[in-house]
Structure formats: structure tokens, C-alpha cells
Amino acid sequence: MSDTLFGPDNLPYGLFTTPDAPGHRRLGVRFGDDVLDLGAAAAAFGSLHTEVLRAPSLNALMAAGRPVWQAVRAEVRAWLTDETHRETAARHLLPLPQVRLHLPFEVADYVDFYASEHHATNVGRIFRPDSEALTPNWKHLPIGYHGRAGTVVVSGTPVTRPRGQRKPPSEPVPAFGPSQRLDIEAEVGFVVGTPSTMGTPVGLAGFREHVFGVTLLNDWSARDIQAWEYVPLGPFLGKSFATTVSPWITPLDALDAARVAPPPRDFPLLPYLDDSAGGIEPGGYDLRMTVRLNGHTLAEPPFSTMYWTAAQQLAHMTVNGASLRTGDLYASGTVSGAEPAQRGSLLELTWGGREPLELPDGKRTFLEDGDEVTLTAWAPGPGGTRVGLGDVTGRVTPVE
Amino acid sequence: MSDTLFGPDNLPYGLFTTPDAPGHRRLGVRFGDDVLDLGAAAAAFGSLHTEVLRAPSLNALMAAGRPVWQAVRAEVRAWLTDETHRETAARHLLPLPQVRLHLPFEVADYVDFYASEHHATNVGRIFRPDSEALTPNWKHLPIGYHGRAGTVVVSGTPVTRPRGQRKPPSEPVPAFGPSQRLDIEAEVGFVVGTPSTMGTPVGLAGFREHVFGVTLLNDWSARDIQAWEYVPLGPFLGKSFATTVSPWITPLDALDAARVAPPPRDFPLLPYLDDSAGGIEPGGYDLRMTVRLNGHTLAEPPFSTMYWTAAQQLAHMTVNGASLRTGDLYASGTVSGAEPAQRGSLLELTWGGREPLELPDGKRTFLEDGDEVTLTAWAPGPGGTRVGLGDVTGRVTPVE
Numbered sequence: 001m002s003d004t005l006f007g008p009d010n011l012p013y014g015l016f017t018t019p020d021a022p023g024h025r026r027l028g029v030r031f032g033d034d035v036l037d038l039g040a041a042a043a044a045f046g047s048l049h050t051e052v053l054r055a056p057s058l059n060a061l062m063a064a065g066r067p068v069w070q071a072v073r074a075e076v077r078a079w080l081t082d083e084t085h086r087e088t089a090a091r092h093l094l095p096l097p098q099v100r101l102h103l104p105f106e107v108a109d110y111v112d113f114y115a116s117e118h119h120a121t122n123v124g125r126i127f128r129p130d131s132e133a134l135t136p137n138w139k140h141l142p143i144g145y146h147g148r149a150g151t152v153v154v155s156g157t158p159v160t161r162p163r164g165q166r167k168p169p170s171e172p173v174p175a176f177g178p179s180q181r182l183d184i185e186a187e188v189g190f191v192v193g194t195p196s197t198m199g200t201p202v203g204l205a206g207f208r209e210h211v212f213g214v215t216l217l218n219d220w221s222a223r224d225i226q227a228w229e230y231v232p233l234g235p236f237l238g239k240s241f242a243t244t245v246s247p248w249i250t251p252l253d254a255l256d257a258a259r260v261a262p263p264p265r266d267f268p269l270l271p272y273l274d275d276s277a278g279g280i281e282p283g284g285y286d287l288r289m290t291v292r293l294n295g296h297t298l299a300e301p302p303f304s305t306m307y308w309t310a311a312q313q314l315a316h317m318t319v320n321g322a323s324l325r326t327g328d329l330y331a332s333g334t335v336s337g338a339e340p341a342q343r344g345s346l347l348e349l350t351w352g353g354r355e356p357l358e359l360p361d362g363k364r365t366f367l368e369d370g371d372e373v374t375l376t377a378w379a380p381g382p383g384g385t386r387v388g389l390g391d392v393t394g395r396v397t398p399v400e
Numbered sequence: 401m402s403d404t405l406f407g408p409d410n411l412p413y414g415l416f417t418t419p420d421a422p423g424h425r426r427l428g429v430r431f432g433d434d435v436l437d438l439g440a441a442a443a444a445f446g447s448l449h450t451e452v453l454r455a456p457s458l459n460a461l462m463a464a465g466r467p468v469w470q471a472v473r474a475e476v477r478a479w480l481t482d483e484t485h486r487e488t489a490a491r492h493l494l495p496l497p498q499v500r501l502h503l504p505f506e507v508a509d510y511v512d513f514y515a516s517e518h519h520a521t522n523v524g525r526i527f528r529p530d531s532e533a534l535t536p537n538w539k540h541l542p543i544g545y546h547g548r549a550g551t552v553v554v555s556g557t558p559v560t561r562p563r564g565q566r567k568p569p570s571e572p573v574p575a576f577g578p579s580q581r582l583d584i585e586a587e588v589g590f591v592v593g594t595p596s597t598m599g600t601p602v603g604l605a606g607f608r609e610h611v612f613g614v615t616l617l618n619d620w621s622a623r624d625i626q627a628w629e630y631v632p633l634g635p636f637l638g639k640s641f642a643t644t645v646s647p648w649i650t651p652l653d654a655l656d657a658a659r660v661a662p663p664p665r666d667f668p669l670l671p672y673l674d675d676s677a678g679g680i681e682p683g684g685y686d687l688r689m690t691v692r693l694n695g696h697t698l699a700e701p702p703f704s705t706m707y708w709t710a711a712q713q714l715a716h717m718t719v720n721g722a723s724l725r726t727g728d729l730y731a732s733g734t735v736s737g738a739e740p741a742q743r744g745s746l747l748e749l750t751w752g753g754r755e756p757l758e759l760p761d762g763k764r765t766f767l768e769d770g771d772e773v774t775l776t777a778w779a780p781g782p783g784g785t786r787v788g789l790g791d792v793t794g795r796v797t798p799v800e
Contacts, residue, residue: 109550114633128632135631140574141565145633146546146640150509150725151598160599162720165541165670174540176670198551198642199560199799225720231535232528233514233545234634237720240546242598270565270576320562320625320637321799325550399599399721 005388006030008081009381011073012248012390013038013058013213016099025056025102030248030390031080034093038076041092045085047075058105058249062193062212063326069193069212073251101247103154105191108327110152110243111317112187112219113144115308117263119336119344126352127227139267142308142316144330147219148240152329154247155390158397159220161369162241166224178399179222181353182367185334186291186301186344186375188389189217190310191249192328202318203272204280207311210324213249216289216375216392217331220244223347223366245329248390255387258379260284260304272319273312283309287389289335289377291344293367296359301335301344303377369398405788406430408481409781411473412648412790413438413458413613416499425456425502430648430790431480434493441479441492449475458505458649462593462612463726469593469612473651501647503554505591508727510552510643511717512587512619513544515708517663519736519744526752527627539667542708542716544730547619548640552729554647555790558797559620561769562641566624578799579622581753582767585734586691586701586744586775588789589617590710591649592728602718603672604680607711610724613649616689616775616792617731620644623747623766645729648790655787658779660684660704672719673712683709687789689735689777691744693767696759701735701744703777769798 006012008031016028016035028035039054047053049072052060061072079089114120117134120143124133137143153159161182167174193212196202202210219239226238262275262284269276275283287303313330334344343349346366350356353365367373374393381387406412408431416428416435428435439454447453449472452460461472479489514520517534520543524533537543561582567574593612596602602610619639626638662675662684669676675683687703713730734744743749746766750756753765767773772795781787 109548110546111636137565137567137574137628137631140567141629143629143633144636146510146548146636148509148546148722149549150728151722153598160721163601164720165537167537167540173667174537174670176672198553201563222720228537229541229543230632230634231537232630232634233543234630234632236511236544236546237716237722240717240722241720267573270574272576316637317640320564320622320641321560322548322551322637322640328550 005378005386006032007385008077009385010250010254010387011076012250013104014247015057015102015104017102018094018099027053027055027058029076031093033096035096035099036076036080036089037092037094041079041089044088044092045079059326062105062191063195065194066209069251070253073253101154103152104247104249106327107149107152107329108325110147110149111144111330112147112333113142113308113313113331114333115142115306115313116333116336117307118305118338119334119348122336122343122348126347142313144313144317145234147243151240152243152245155244155392155394157244157394159242159244159394160397161399162222162225162237163399164222164225164237165228167228174228179224180366181223182396183221183223183346184291184367184373185219185221186289187217187219187331187334188287188303189215189245189329189331191215192324193326195326196318196324198323199321201321202314202324204275204311204315207314208252210314211252211310213251214255214389215246215249216377216389218244218373218375218392218394219331244392244394246390246392250387250389255285255379257382258286258387260286262309263305263307272315275309275312283311285379287377287379289375292374293359293364294361294372298349298357299341299343301342302337303335305337306332306335367396369396371396405778405786406432407785408477409785410650410654410787411476412650413504414648415457415502415504417502418494418499427453427455427458429476431493433496435496435499436476436480436489437492437494441489444488444492445479445485447475459726462505462591463595465594466609469651470653473653501554503552504647504649506727507549507552507729508725510547510549511544511730512547512733513542513708513713513731514733515542515706515713516733516736517707518705518738519734519748522736522743522748526747542713544713544717545634547643551640552643552645555644555792555794557644557794559642559794560797561799562622562625562637563799564622564625564637565628567628574628579624580766581623582796583621583623583746584691584773585619585621586689587617587619587731587734588687588703589615589645589729589731591615592724593726595726596718596724598723599721601721602714602724604675604711604715607714608652610714611652611710613651614655614789615646615649616777616789618644618773618775618792618794619731644792644794646790646792650787650789655685655779657782658686658787660686662709663705663707672715675709675712683711685779687777687779689775692774693759693764694761694772698749698757699741699743701742702737703735705737706732706735767796769796771796
């Protein structure tokens with residue numbers, strides 16, 4: 001296997017087509033640089049789960065619940081690694097370059113959080129220099145907002161530069177045109193499998209029952225549009241034009257060896273968010289992310305520094321009785337570490353555009369047409385291995 | 401016909417089941433106090449559109465596009481009113497009390513606007529007494545945010561009082577518990593039928609091609625949760641626990657006689673929002689709304705006073721290239737007129753809870769457990785008739 005990031009301890013799920021059957025969407029599992037055709041393999045091995053593995057998206061498997069996720073994962077691992085099965089499995093492996101990858105699940109609701117203290121502090125200083133960097137609520141609850149589910153796209157989808165209103169404080173009226181401050185946000189997304197009932201909160205302990213897997217996520221952001229629109233009801237058109245996710249959804253169980261304790265909390269938390277109590281598993285994940293622009297490394301954000309965990313976000317999101325649906329996607333918010341080279345957005349890396357980056361292909365404040373952004377990440381796996389998340393890439397195309 | 405609000409010029413669409421086949425969801429059209437079984441009638445009359453009319457939700461018809469909407473509407477009207485057809489149609493009419501009504505479409509994305517100048521001014525004065533009531537952007541763009549699509553429910557669904565964090569400015573740390581300031585927002589929702597392509601804005605003139613119909617909408621709001629959470633990223637848990645819509649979606653064409661010019665604009669608008677240009681149809685609608693609490697009239701908000709129109713909201717929502725999907729729902733924001741008795745929320749009616757209402761069953765600031773809220777509305781129809789929107793009702797149940 002040429003790529004140890006996608007070994008037998010990873011086994012992420014995706015959705016693919018082949019050129020001879022472009023309308024036939026099939027579930028796959030990535031193994032090295034190959035894709036296992038899940039439905040075909042399941043039929044060949046007589047799996048009890050053949051029906052959900054032949055579905056045209058991941059939603060059926062995601063909705064089947066954790067016991068099925070675990071059974072399928074064990075089966076697939078056996079097919080790919082047991083001597084007795086490998087020959088049969090090999091007949092259903094396709095080289096990655098021969099397939100086209102699609103958005104692997106139907107997004108229900110999309111929520112974006114704001115969970116990095118370093119990011120929120122930086123943004124507060126840049127956007128609201130006359131106020132405290134963190135709002136008074138920030139350390140008491142994971143701040144989040146709903147985003148547009150219909151514009152979540154798979155890695156590789158071109159991103160058209162959005163147009164919109166912007167108004168620098170120095171101008172009397174807003175102007176309209178292509179965004180001049182197009183940015184990225186390097187995030188980690190969590191995908192809900194098991195739904196929940198309206199009126200019944202999902203507590204911290206429900207995280208692993210409800211969350212199916214993990215994706216990298218680029219929350220493309222037009223800072224000029226956002227700055228003018230976001231008071232008082234939050235980001236809207238500055239974010240809603242595109243959000244890119246990985247073609248591969250890494251099962252939560254593949255990240256067990258990467259679990260870490262989150263940073264110490266500065267305030268006692270209300271019981272529904274308090275993960276310092278006994279019996280609660282550590283909610284952080286040691287994911288090492290890299291952000292590249294046209295191949296050049298911009299930043300290496302450490303996900304382990306996030307103040308709020310994905311389990312806390314899930315508990316918060318449902319504490320008012322809101323239900324979960326299969327396909328709900330929630331993202332961490334921009335991942336930024338304490339160091340300047342760990343910042344997950346150009347807004348922070350260039351301090352609001354005032355400190356341009358010197359790149360091999362010229363200076364950059366915000367994204368230019370033609371720029372390609374790639375997010376990658378890996379996590380410690382069992383026994384010194386590494387578990388890779390699926391890359392997220394996107395190129396900016398000019399608006400006509 | 402006992403109820404002229406649902407005569408032959410209205411013909412709203414819904415989704416129903418009968419007690420003998422509770423799993424068989426069928427499309428219906430309301431006619432007076434009866435429901436026409438659309439799929440059965442279409443088959444009996446040999447309609448070309450039988451397939452979409454036999455679907456288990458409105459989405460197939462909504463996705464079929466305006467020419468089909470118009471053809472089906474003309475057909476249904478003929479079935480119900482032509483002498484030659486009435487006998488056949490009568491065999492497929494069921495009395496309303498014999499059916500159960502369901503959420504008539506699958507909600508894709510849900511967006512909530514903030515389009516009443518009177519409402520935004522009142523809220524600004526109540527929530528931000530030390531600032532200008534309207535933010536500087538308010539008259540330049542229709543402010544909106546994404547809400548939770550997964551908790552949009554049909555009229556009649558009980559609403560469990562949400563729990564959450566609240567922190568009055570006088571307290572040092574937040575408390576947790578059932579909301580003490582549970583409120584309503586009387587709104588009008590617009591349902592998208594025809595989808596659009598990412599990267600291609602839908603202009604003002606595209607409104608009637610893309611919007612299928614209209615519903616009343618109660619944007620239940622927990623003011624104490626909202627006040628503590630909403631800076632800087634907007635409303636989240638204060639809204640996401642429930643949003644109630646009508647069981648009947650009124651076709652846009654049924655409201656043609658209700659079209660009115662919106663109020664005069666105080667600032668020139670950017671071209672993509674400027675509906676004063678020639679050739680653009682008036683974007684306002686003369687809908688007369690009533691808000692009742694336990695049967696007692698609280699307010700009569702006039703939708704014709706909204707500063708931003710639904711066509712402007714659609715143009716704004718897509719100007720950045722965001723696409724539309726069949727089932728997208730966007731709401732007007734609370735409808736409040738200039739007069740105190742025209743305010744569409746308890747927040748405004750009781751001025752932040754400081755001026756309780758005297759009702760026959762006692763004083764009210766915010767909602768109490770057991771309270772039932774009902775929204776109704778009608779619009780002028782052709783030739784002096786009236787066109788009713790489907791009622792929206794919901795009762796508050798205590799949280800366990």
C-alpha cells in the first residue's frame with residue numbers, strides 16, 4: 001500500500017461513479033490508493049448489510065445506527081485484510097484515478113460553530129477593536145449559527161467568487177461587486193447518523209451514538225460581505241455561497257487513538273456541558289491540519305487546541321429540544337492555534353489584510369481568482385500508524 | 401360552501417392521511433370545508449399530471465415548474481366548478497374533520513428575514529436601548545439568517561417549552577432552565593418550487609418562476625435564550641426548537657389580486673434590489689393577519705407594511721451565487737404594523753415584558769404552559785372575494 005494514511009485502521013466512506021456508468025452512484029471505502037466497491041463486495045461476501053451498502057448515498061448506512069456501523073466496519077476490514085477474503089475483495093477494488101467522487105451524503109441541517117479561542121480572539125480584535133475580543137457568552141456556551149445546507153459541495157468543486165454588498169466604514173453608502181476579501185476557514189465537520197426526537201436533548205454521552213464520522217471542511221467566507229451584513233443576525237451571504245467537504249467520511253471509531261482532553265476551562269460549565277465529570281470520555285481530537293495555497297503551506301492548525309469539543313457542541317445544539325436528522329452536519333469553526341503559523345484563515349494570517357503574506361507566486365492578502373486551497377489532516381492511529389482525513393480542495397473561479 | 405375563504409380562487413395544496421390508511425400520504429386541495437384527493441381525482445379525470453399528484457409530498461409538483469403549476473391549478477378548478485366534472489370530483493372530496501394533515505413539503509433550507517421596519521425598530525429599542533434602533537445596513541439590504549429546517553413542523557404540533565442558558569445583565573453567570581420568555585413571531589413564509597444553479601443569481605423578475613406558494617409561519621422564540629446567545633453570530637437555540645407552518649400552501653397565483661406596492665423606500669437601492677424600475681411587478685402583498693392567544697385577539701398585523709418584499713428577499717438570498725432547492729422556505733420576519741395593536745410578537749406587545757397584556761384569562765407577558773397561539777390571514781381575491789391562508793396553531797407544553 002503506497003499511502004499509509006488510508007490503511008486498515010482508517011477505512012473512510014465515500015460515494016463514487018465510474019466513467020462507464022456515470023449515473024450509477026456507489027458507496028466505496030478508501031483503502032490505500034484504491035476504492036472498494038462496497039455494494040458489490042457486500043453482495044459477493046453475502047453481507048447482512050448489503051441493502052444499505054448498495055444505496056446511492058451514505059444516508060441509509062448512517063441512519064442504521066452504531067451497531068450496524070461497527071458491524072460493517074469489522075466486515076470491511078476483514079474483507080480487505082484476511083488472507084481468505086483478499087482475493088475476492090481485490091476483484092472489487094478500483095484505482096482512485098478511475099473513479100469520480102461525489103458528495104457522500106445528503107446534508108440535512110448545517111451548523112457552524114466558533115470553537116477556537118485563538119480564532120475567536122483574533123477575529124474579535126480585528127473586527128471589533130474597541131470591544132473585548134471575546135463576547136461575555138463565549139466561555140459559557142459554544143456559539144454557533146445555521147448555515148446553508150444546499151451549497152455544501154464536495155472537494156474539487158470550483159468556487160465562484162461571490163458578489164454582494166460591502167461598505168467600508170469610511171464610505172457613505174454600500175457598493176456592489178465581486179468580493180474583494182474572499183477567505184477560507186479551515187474546519188473539521190461532524191456528520192450525524194442516528195436521528196433524535198424533538199423535545200429530547202442528546203447529552204454529552206450521546207455523542208458516539210449519534211455522530212457517524214468526520215470530514216474536513218472549508219467554510220469559504222467573503223469578509224467584506226460578512227462585515228457589512230452580520231449585525232445583528234449573524235453571517236448570511238458572506239458564507240452561504242459555498243462550503244466544501246471531503247469526499248471521504250472518516251468513521252469516528254477510526255479516531256479513537258486520537259482522543260485527547262480539551263484545554264482547561266476558565267469557567268465552571270453548566271452540567272449539560274461539563275465534560276470534566278467522571279465517566280465522560282475526553283472530547284478533543286488530535287488532528288494535525290495543513291492549509292495550502294497553490295501548493296504552498298500557509299498554516300498548520302492543531303485541532304487539539306479547540307476550546308469546545310464536538311460532543312459539547314452536539315449537547316448544546318439539542319439542549320433546547322431541537323432534533324437531529326440523519327445527514328446533519330456541524331462544523332467546528334475555524335481551527336487556529338496559539339502560534340501565528342497555526343491560524344486557519346487568511347483574515348488572521350494577514351491580520352485583516354494589513355500584513356500580506358509573501359508567497360512564491362506573489363503577495364497575498366485574500367484569495368485571487370485561480371487560487372487553489374487544499375486542506376489536509378491526519379491523526380494518530382493505533383500502534384504508531386496514521387489515519388488520514390480526506391483532502392478538501394477548491395479553486396476560485398472569477399464571477400462573470 | 402360554508403367557508404368562502406377557501407373558494408375556487410384559492411385552492412391551496414396540502415398533504416393528508418385518513419384513519420383507514422394512516423401510512424398513505426396523499427396530496428389534497430382544500431375546497432371549502434372539504435379536501436379533494438388529488439391523486440385519485442387526477443387518475444379519474446385522466447390528468448397528464450397524475451404522477452406528480454400521486455407523490456407522497458408536494459415536492460414533485462413544486463419541482464415541476466410554473467407551467468405545470470398553472471396547468472394543474474386550471475385543471476383542479478375545472479374539476480371542482482364545471483357542471484360536467486362536479487359529480488366525478490365529488491366522489492374524491494373528503495370532509496376536513498375526516499383527515500389528518502401533515503407537513504406538506506420536505507423543507508430544504510430555511511431562512512428567516514427581518515423585513516418589518518416597525519418590528520426591527522421596536523426590537524432595536526427593546527434589546528439595544530443605547531444604540532440606534534435600526535442598524536446602518538437595515539435599509540440597504542434585507543437582513544436574514546438561516547434557521548433550522550429539521551424543526552419546521554405543521555400546524556397543530558405541540559411545542560415543548562425549550563430549556564437553555566439565560567443571563568440577565570444583572571447576574572454574574574448564566575442560569576439554566578426552561579425559557580421564561582417564550583414568544584411567538586407572526587410571519588409569512590414563501591416556499592421555493594423551481595431550483596436554481598449555484599453561481600447564477602435569481603433576480604427580482606425570477607420571483608414568480610421560483611416561488612410556488614405561501615404559508616403562515618410562527619417563528620417561536622425564546623427571548624431569554626436569544627438575548628444571551630446572539631452576539632456575535634445571531635439567533636441559534638433561541639429559535640431552533642420549533643417553527644410552525646400551515647398545512648395548506650396557497651399558490652402564488654391565488655394572491656394576484658392582493659399585490660400592492662411596498663412602502664416608499666428611504667434610500668436608493670442597489671440595482672439588484674431596486675423594484676421601482678419599470679417592468680417589475682409590485683412586490684408587496686395585502687395579507688391581513690390576526691394573532692390569537694387562547695382565542696383572544698392579540699394583534700392584527702398588516703403584511704402590506706413590510707419594507708422588504710419576498711421578491712427582494714429572493715434576489716438578495718441568491719445574489720452571491722447561492723443556489724435554491726425545491727423545498728427552500730424563507731420567512732418574512734415578524735410582521736408588525738405602525739400601531740401597537742398591529743405588533744406580531746409578545747416582545748413588542750408587552751414592550752419587553754414591562755407592560756403586561758390584560759387578557760380574559762389573566763395577565764400575560766410571555767407564553768405560559770398550555771397557551772395556544774393561532775395565526776390566521778386572508779387576502780383580497782378577485783371580484784370582492786377573500787382568499788384565506790391556512791391557519792397556524794400550536795400549544796405550549798411544559799418541559800419535563
